[in-house]
Amino acid sequence: MSKSTVDCARCGQTAAPHHDIPYGGALGEEIRNNICAACWEEWLKAEVMTINELKLNFMDPEAQKVLTQQMRQFLLLGDPS
Secondary structure: OOOOOEEOOOOOOEEOEOOOOOOOHHHHHHHHHHOEHHHHHHHHHHHHHHHHHHOOOOOOHHHHHHHHHHHHHHOOOOOOO
16 A cells, blocks of 8 residues: 655655566565655656766666666665665
8 A cells, every 4th residue: 555655865855656667576665665756757867868978778687776776876875685
């Protein structure tokens, strides 16, 4: 069941979560439970710049790992436990 508000790890505000997260499993739940919709939208813009700046090639399996690390840093989620 989805929460109606989250205490956002990035901005510190209590706000509506973003329900349309393209990650499943534990990572998707962590984002849904800890990141507000506004900060998720900011990440989506930063994601494109990150891919271009780091010249990530998604034919390389490491590229998704790098992008996930960058996302966690941007959203202030810390290292996965």
